[in-house]
Amino acid sequence: MKKRVVITGLGIVSPNGVGIPAFTKAIKKGVSGIQFFPELRDLNFSCQLGAMPTISEEKKREYLSELQLRNFNSSGILYGIIAGMDAFKDAKLEPAKNDDEPLWDLGIIFGSGTSGVEKFREAIYKIDDKNVRRLGSNSVAQTMTSGVSAYLGGLIGAGNMVTANSSACATGTESLLMGYEHIANGKATYMLCGSTSDQGPYIWGGFDAMKVTTYKYNNTPKKVAGPMSADASGFVPGSGAGAYLLESLENAQNRGATIYAEILGGAINNGGQRGGGSMTAPNSLAIQKCIKHALKDANISASEIEYINGHLTATIKDPDEIENWSIALDRKGNDFPYINSLKGMVGHCLAASGSIEIVSAILQLYEGFIFPNVNCENLHPRITEVISQERISTKLVKTSLHTIAKASFGFGDVNACAIFKKI
Secondary structure, eight states: OOEEEEEEEEEEETEEEEHHHHHHHHHHOOOOOOOHHHHHHHOOSSOEEEEEOOOOHHHTTSOOOOOHHHHHOOOHHHHHHHHHHHHHEEEEETOOOTTTBBBTTTEEEEEESOOOOHHHHHHTTTTTTGGGGGTTTTTTHHTTTTTTHHHEEEEHHHSSSEEEOOOOGGGHHHHHHHHHHHTTTSSSSSEEEEEEEESHHHHHHHHHHHHHHHOOOTTTTOOOTTTTOOOOOOOOOOOEEEEEEEEEEHHHTTTTTOOOEEEEEEEEEEEOOTTTTOOOSSOOHHHHHHHHHHHHTTTOOGGOOOOOEOOOOTTTHHHHHHHHHHHHTTOOOEEEEOETTTHHHHOBBBBEEEEEEEEHHHHHHHHHHHHOTTOOOSOOOOHHTOOOOGOOOSSSOOOOOOOEEEEETTEEEEEEEEEEEEO
C-alpha cells in the first residue's frame, strides 16, 4: 500500500518576495515584482520588462561560504539553494555533519531549464576557440542542469537519489510528483523538490524573438494586463525558485512536524505535438486527460476541487486553458472553482513557474485565502462565456479551502497536474 505524502517545509525566492513571510504578505496584497530594465531597452528588446528577485550580498553569505561564492555567477543555482535550504530548515531538519555519514533517507529532485547561462557566457567571452581549456574549473558545476541539486545535496549531505528534471514550464510540478512517488513507494523518508530559473537577456532574448512577451507596457510596468484579461498581450519574463520538503504523513506526525498539505496524487503526460499541439502550443485533449487522470490518481471527484492555481500566461492561450479546465471538470458558470494566476505579479518564471506557483497554492490552502488576480478587471469575453466573473476575484478572498488543483503546461507539449488537500 502506498504511503500518504505531505508537505512539511516551504521555501521561496520570488520577484515579489524572498522568504515565506515576505512572499505571503506580497501575494495577499497583490504586490507586483515586475519592473522596467534599461538594459533591455538598450538591447532593443520589444519587451523591456522583467521580474527577478532581489538578493543582497549579505543574504548570499547566509547560505554559501566566501570560497563557494568565488567566481560564482549562476543566479538560478543561487535561487535554488536559498529556496531549497529554506524549505529544509522550515521542515525543522538538520544537515549531516561533515564527519557523519550522508542522510541515506533524504533525496533531492530539483529541476531547472537552462542553467548557468550567464556563467557560460562569462567564461566564453574571455576565451576564443583555441583556448577552450580556459573555461574555468567552476564552469561545469554552474552550467550543468543538475547543478542546483548537486549544490543542495552537498550542503545537506543528502544520501538518497539526488537528481534534476527539466520539462520547461512544467518542471516544478513534475519534480513534486516525482518526489511524491518516491516517498509513496517507500524509497525515501524525505524528498526535497522544486525548480529554479536564471534571468537576464540571454535567457529572455529567445522569448522576445518569438513575440510571446508583451511590448505594450514598457512605460507602465505595474499596469501590465494580467492573465485572463482581454487586454493581455503576452507575458513578462521572470525568474526565481520554489521548494517543498516532502515526507510520509506517518513520519510527519511521529516527529510533530507542521503539515502544510497532503499531496493526494497527480498526473504527467504529453500531447505528442499532435491535435493542435506543437513545441510551443498545448494539445487541449492532452491537457484535459492530464487533469482527469490527476483526479483519478487522487481518488477524488471533480466536484471536490474548490480552487485552481492556473498556468495562465497572459497570452492567447488563456481562454483555451479555462475551456480545458471546464471540460475536464464538467463545471462552468458559478459552479466553476475559484481560479487565479500568480504570473500577474511575478511574470512567467519559466522553469521555476511551477514551483513558485505551487508554494503560493499551498500557502492559500494552509492559511485560507485566495490571492487577487492583478490587472484583470477586464476579463476576456471567451472566459466569461465559460465561468462567472466572481470566480476570478481581483481582491483578496478569505475562505477555507480543503481540496485544490495546480497544473503546469510547458514547451514540448508537456503537462503536469497535482492535487492537494488540507489536513
